[in-house]
Amino acid sequence: MATTSASPFAYHVFLSFRGQDTRKTFTDHLYTALVQAGFQTFRDKDSIERGKYLNLELSKAIKESRISIVVLSKNYASSTWCLNELVPILECNKSRGAAVLPIFYDVEPSDVRKQEGSFKKAFEKYENEVEAERDPDRKMELAERVKGWKAALRQVADLTGMVLKNEADGHESKFIKKIVEVVGDKMKRTVLNDAPHLIGIDLRATDINSWLQDGSNDVGIVAICGIGGIGKTTIAKYLYNLNFERFEGSSFLASIREVSGQPDGLVRLQRQLLSDILKGKKEKIYNADQGIVRVKEALRCRKVLVVLDDVDQVDQLDAVLGMRDWLYPGSKIIITTRRKQLLKASEVDTVDEVVGMHHTESLELFSWYAFGQDHPIEGYMDYSKRVVHYCDGLPLALQVLGSSLSGESIDVWESALKKLESIPEGEILKKLKISYDSLQDDHDKNLFLNIACLFVGKDKDWTITILDGCGFYTKIGIHNLIDRYLLTVGQRDNKLWMHHLIQDMGREIVRQESTEEPGGRSRLWQQEAFNVLSGKTVRIIYLMSTSMALLLISLKMLDLSHSHGLVSDILDFSLVPNLERLVLKHCINLIEVPESIGVLQRLVLLNLKGCQNLRKLPTTIHRLKSLDKLILSGCSKLYDLDNTKAPTLTQLGLIADFGFKWKSNT
Known part of the structure; x- marks a missing residue:
């Protein structure tokens, strides 16, 4: 115990x-x-x-x-x-x-x-x-x-x-x-404080609980994986409390990532493990190597249950526990981690990936923290559903927002929800940012920020092509992000996805680079990119164009999808001469593409899909020597100007049902 x-x-x-x-x-x-x-x-x-x-x-x-x-x-x-x-x-x-x-x-x-x-x-x-x-x-x-x-x-x-x-x-x-x-x-044979509201815990813990109680003499290791705040530690505590009596010795080592980063942290963990397994006997350990020997001796002679909570480095496992052959027959180890590939497949019996709560569970958990009961009080149902939708099944977010909104008036709830649309909740981001901070170098951190700001929902292979051209080692970087549950790839559509709160965390990191002036940030997207390029912060844009980060990313790939401003009136593409890909999808107020687009000699892609009020193409389009793909599907009001050098739609060439492709022969 x-x-x-x-x-x-x-x-x-x-x-x-x-x-x-x-x-x-x-x-x-x-x-x-x-x-x-x-x-x-x-x-x-x-x-x-x-x-x-x-x-x-x-x-x-x-x-x-x-x-x-x-x-x-x-x-x-x-x-x-x-x-x-x-x-x-x-x-x-x-x-x-x-x-x-x-x-x-x-x-x-x-x-x-x-x-x-x-x-x-x-x-x-x-x-x-x-x-x-x-x-x-x-x-x-x-x-x-x-x-x-x-x-x-x-x-x-x-x-x-x-x-x-x-x-x-x-x-x-x-x-x-x-x-x-x-x-x-x-x-009552409970040694760890459980979360106050264990909603859906039985279902999530069933398989591992059966594994703990199978009575076999096989040594077993299970990894519980998932993003921060998804409930890994809660599940591990629940399982520990149910099963520690079945073993001759047991230990729950909490917050290993945090403790091991402190002076003599690994040694402290070894001492706690030995004290727990040896029923309170205190062992004198002066360094991690000596501790490994003592731990090895203790684990070899008794059947134990050990939980290693929040592990993020292999050396933590080696120093605290070591290899499977140390363990006495029937011993079981549970590891919680944000890293899917921390352990090799040969070292783990099962990798249990924790999924988010479904809507009904989320609403119940949120209600306990916001209202002290399992459902919203009268007048708050719609607001509660909006919060639950924002949290997207993440228990941490449901608990934090439920507690912060508890007892507040409708006006406060409305204001809080509007704020969340622009600025994510700080306590949630702090927890999620641990995974970002644990990335091994600036390369992976910058890659994560680029994807969070510009490439979520984009094809993986297309993204690799773009970012490799910007000096990134994108394949290994994506591999590392997936390992830490910062990114997923759709099995069917091959697109890059991340939990929207993870994406919000990445964008908030960029926003903090310059909270007052968007032009001072390393990356821009959607409406803020539109605002900057519209001339409202021309001086800052000029400075940004000389910065390596924006030159390689924001000024090579610009996504202004769904911008509601009068794009044709105020966009000045001469500010971004190195642009390679321009996406103006569903800009419903776009009537004509600015003539300044002709300066974009490196432009490869121009996506105007769904610009339903677009009436004509610019006369300077024939200058786009590198243009490879022009997408015009859904541009129902588009017509060609006569007496210009602009290509006709026939010259552009129809591609299936999704757009047009054109190779300049000029």
């Missing part, structure tokens, strides 16, 4: 006892049994580092324990230390619901409740000390303290406990075994 930083509890069990009565006998055996059962157990001086102030550490340990076991022996009440410890234990029981299990070791519950027998003798001494006190304030303080101790003993005696003489015929070993079983029941 293991603890995790996700849990508010540092210990499973806090042991309260009188040392002179039972430290070296009953309590020692009980402590050992609890630790061997996998419970992280606090036992006063054994669990406190040297130099720590004892009272403060004890108080902290009580608050950070899920259950307190109070061993009430004959002389328990004669220890003011024990009585002072009992009071906060019961306060935590009342305020936080922390469990308390009283153990009546050779004493009767009635003696504790009524302070009779040895308990009576102890309190007679305390009351005599109160009477003997001369200082009025001190006397009152002592009297209140004794009164509190009596109340605490009555309270603990009224709790459901276990009496040695009534259990297992008084045999201590059997009695201890039953205590461990009761502790397990009180804990």
